[in-house]
Amino acid sequence: MPSLNLKFVYGTLSPTEKESVIHMWTTARVVPLQEAIKRVEQVSSLILYNDEIVGVSTVYTDDLSKVGDTYFFSRMFIKEAYRGxxxxxxxxxxxxxxxxxxxxxxxxxxxxxELENIKLARLGENTNYMQKRGYTYYGKSQRGLQLWYVRFDEPKGIFKMDNITE
Structure with a gap:
């Protein structure tokens, strides 16, 4: 696996970075151009290889009705050569x-x-795997996909400060 760098950019993407993300998404056929133009404002983190954007995570806010209140919902896309x-x-x-x-x-x-791809959904079916990492199972989304959450006020698993990986 190549050495990758991460950069938190929520609300601070440069015009050049926005263009690169939109190009990556449309070239990989992740989302259509109009959706990419809207979604680029949600980019929270860049995954970089030699300063090239090879992946991104996005977040948007929405309500988690059974738990209450507003949460950040997270998505991630990584170019195939850098996944796994x-x-x-x-x-x-x-x-x-x-x-x-x-x-x-x-x-x-x-x-x-929201576990969108099949490989991650299989990990979610192993609730022990997800719970050990700090997630709490919420249920299914309207699209029938598994939802897992972690609260800011009670971080568990990988989200505790003493469990941060370098």
Whole structure:
């Protein structure tokens, strides 16, 4: 696995970075151009290889009705050649969790994952795997996908400050 760098950028993407993200998404056919133009404002973290953007995470706020209040919902896309590392995903989620908590803990309650791809959904079916990492199972989304969350005020598992990976 190549050496990758992470950069938290929520609300601070440069025009050049926005263009690069939109190009990456549309080239990989992740989302259509119009959706990419809207979604680029949600980019929270960049995954970089030699200063090239090879992945991003995005967040948007929404309500988690059974738990109450507002949470950040997180998505992630990584170019195929750079995928395959649970450690990379964990580091991106840790970065998002701690940076969003520092800035937005008064407005939001935590971070939610909607497990969109098949490989991650299989991990979610192993509730022990997810719970050990600090997630609480919420239920299914309207799209029928698993939702897992972690609260800013009670970080567990990989989200505790003493469990941050370098």
């Amino acid at each position: 590392s649970n450690t990379l995903r964990a580091k991106v989620l840790q970065l998002n969790f701690h940076e969003l908590k520092k800035r937005y803990e008064q407005q939001t309650n935590g971070l939610v994952l």
